[in-house]
Amino acid sequence: MRKMLVDVMRSLEVLDIGSFLLDLPGTNESLLPLEQATLSDWQNAIQACAAQHQISHIISFRGGALAVSAMQDSRHWIFSPVKGAQILRTMMRAKVAADKESGRNTSLADLYAQAAAGPLELAGNIIGPELFAQLNTAEIPDMRNQRIVRLETDNKPGDVSIDGPALWLRAEPDDNPAMSSAIAGDIAAWAVS
Known part of the structure; x- marks a missing residue:
């Protein structure tokens, strides 16, 4: 882009x-x-x-x-x-797929929980809990x-x-x-x- x-x-x-x-x-x-x-x-x-x-x-x-x-x-x-939630879901699906290829079993629910607790790496970006929460509700x-x-x-x-x-x-x-x-x-x- x-x-x-x-x-x-x-x-x-x-x-x-x-x-x-x-x-x-x-x-x-x-x-x-x-x-x-x-x-x-x-x-x-x-x-x-x-x-x-x-x-x-x-x-x-x-x-x-x-x-x-x-x-x-x-x-x-x-x-x-x-919408912000759509951006996050796209990045989280990519992480779930990448984790699966690496032999890790990660779900979207796991990623939401991790994002609420601390920074989460998605698509090479480390997103903090506040940014994640704001993006998740951004219209x-x-x-x-x-x-x-x-x-x-x-x-x-x-x-x-x-x-x-x-x-x-x-x-x-x-x-x-x-x-x-x-x-x-x-x-x-x-x-x-």
Whole structure:
């Protein structure tokens, strides 16, 4: 996904639209360990960044929409939004499958119990109990000024569909230049509308 985001940003630059991808608390170069980060931390960081840079257009992908729910005054372009519980279930199913291949018998109930008691490693990320609990109840926000974009294969309601694969479900990193270009084109049209 990060590769796709960078490709979209480069395409936007060619279209004379500036953008930046911020690191949230607990991610990438952050000094805060991920197991200490919360969804509230992410929401506060995005709001502070938007205020500092006077940003009025927010682009969110997948679970990123969960971190902008309090920003009702901004314009929102949201790609394939998903509930926090769905993100967690996908990561937990992957862990159950990986554990099974390693000869360990883990259930979703086991993982929920572990997450309530302490940090839990899912998909290479160590998620603390507070972030897990917040994500588990996080709903897709309904923003006043939003554009919902979905993949053509997605049957959920949206404002526009884009052809391409669900790169976030790939076991190995991949990209799709045509999809990245289509996303950038839709963002550019939306940004000036």
